[in-house]
Amino acid sequence: MRIDVVLDAMASRDVDAMVLGREANARTVADTRRLWLAGTRAFSPSCVVIRERAAVHVLSNSDDAVPAGFPVERLYGITWNPEKLVAALAAIPGLAEAERVAVDGMTPLMHTLLSRAAPAAELVDAGPLLTALWSRPDPERAEGVRAAAEVASAGMAAMVDLLRPGVHPRTLRGVCAQVFATFGVTTPAFEAVVAPLDANASTWLSPERILAPHELVVLRAGALRDGWEASVSRTYRIGADSVAEQPPPEQWQPLLSACRAGATAGDLRAREAVIYGVGRGVESWPDDFALVAGGTCALEVSDARGLRQDVLLVGERNTGLLTSVI
């Protein structure tokens, strides 16, 4: 994303500095490519944006993690020492004077440290600012998500190929990851899932048992390719020696048709859709978020017959599918 777009969004909210800890947010504002780690981690400043100087500072020991041309003097290094972290932050020109600093998380320890590095600052939620960025046109977004969708779709197809009675879900999970790697992609949006459709469970954790004939199972695959995300889910009935994709939920087509520019996430959620943005990772759209042409999102619809999720490219009139399962 262009820095002037980020700075505009900061200016319109009177934010002097952003201090971000979440990797997808750092990818959004700074196009970082740091080593992928699974799961949540405690908030720690890993990307700082100073509006007045139009400067981005990134936690990294090397320029390998940032786009070509990124000024090396704006990298600050890994440290285990809170005093050194405070010193590194305090050395970022403009942070100490910042009056409004937007952050995307907090811990009690980091609150103490950040209060020393930016003593004048009122800390505010970066969420609304990031939401504004998600709705801005980003020419790289559609192609980035489309490329990730190609990988997610291929991983899903490979899992479907192996789906049969007696197969272990973890076998499919492994095959999905290996197919991703044939694209040079070693990072998932989430590890692939093969989960029975069960009212007492989510469809996000694969059981540690083999699959039985006639089970209804949900398959999920999600890839993170060059920092862009896409995912796809389908439901299958396992036959004695074949599998059959369940027909889409009844509301799938009407909801897909409703995913047009101008529709809000809240409108769609009121109709039982699960909808969120996918770009540099998951975007937790608030209910009043209006879909924009050129935007990309995940739509998930489920009923008793099964569950379906695709990634969509939103249009003014027609919305296209970026994911597919052959």
Added chain:
Amino acid sequence: MTAPLCTLDLARMRRERIEKLRSAMHTAGVDVLLCCGQNNVSYATGARVPAADHVRAGCQRPVVVFERDADWPHLYTEFPEGAPIDLPHEWVHPRIGVEARNGADKLARALPGGVLALDDAPFPLWEALRDRKPLDAGVVLAPAKLTKTRDELECIRQSQALNERAMRTVRPLALPGARATDLSGAFLRAIAELGAHANTVDPVFQVMPKAIGAGPSSITGEPVFPLPTRPRELARGDVMWVDSGINLHGYASDFGATWIIGREPDDRARVQFARWRDVVDHVLTIVRPGVTAADLVRAAGTHHGGRPWLSYFYLAHGCGTDSAELPFVGTDLGDAFDASFVLAPGMVLVLEPVIWEDGSAGHRSEEIIAVTSDGYEWLSSRAELDGDFSS
């Protein structure tokens, strides 16, 4: 392969962890522990969640509320099938969406009174709680996690053994002409099939430059490691540093090795390995309760006048529900910290010296031990590292 340390009893392990938390809360004067970090939730309850990218994991995060004198922690999760069977169902609740204001306010209102300790919060939750002036949950979690029970150590050993076994299937594929990302694919497939509960880090298969000046740029002037694996074609003689981590029963592992691609290690690589082994063995010679981290640093000695590890990491780190946690040895926390840190039985040390010879790359591997009452025991298998250098 390492030998089992005990017959693993996960329910016993979870009960003992709860008592350790309770004890640490008493000591720290904490009445309520609120955990939003998934590894801390896993420690408090044993709950499993999907392995996902950082922000997605945040959106799906489970939450734990533990009152010091309660029988069990309350678990709020979107994945009830991930809750252990020994956690009574009345303590398992539907998810609370603490990433948004409504959910954050709801949780804040439901929290019991008293001194609150918090590990990590989405900002809306922080706003809802900051008037309570929460303590950092490190005051509870760090002492509870610092020493491991026998079951915890056995989890780490099994996690490491699985990681090593997967790497044994990958090593023969690391040949000239192969792509580094193909090794990642083979590894990820292998750990899934072997029953790992999750992969925790993009597996690192990094071809090291012969000299630091060959790039990428390094702000410390040292080798840059670890970097994301790229679809680079391997060549004969490449020096590859390998690093991978998986999760089993909520516990991390840490495999680190140096592989020479397409040929036997040359004399220089063997000397580097021997020097690396020498550093580890000097440290192991003195490992026992009562020894300080500073003693370990001294035992490691120097290499070309400097410390034989990367200054931005450590000579050794702990490993548990997080892949790098206390104890830390030889970090930039400094000499005074090292001198004050005393080893005790049940602590885990992942030793990761680095021997670098600028112009001819270097050696980096990792070995894991647990401190016992009179020395140490192995959690990683030395034989798995020696493969490239045994002949």
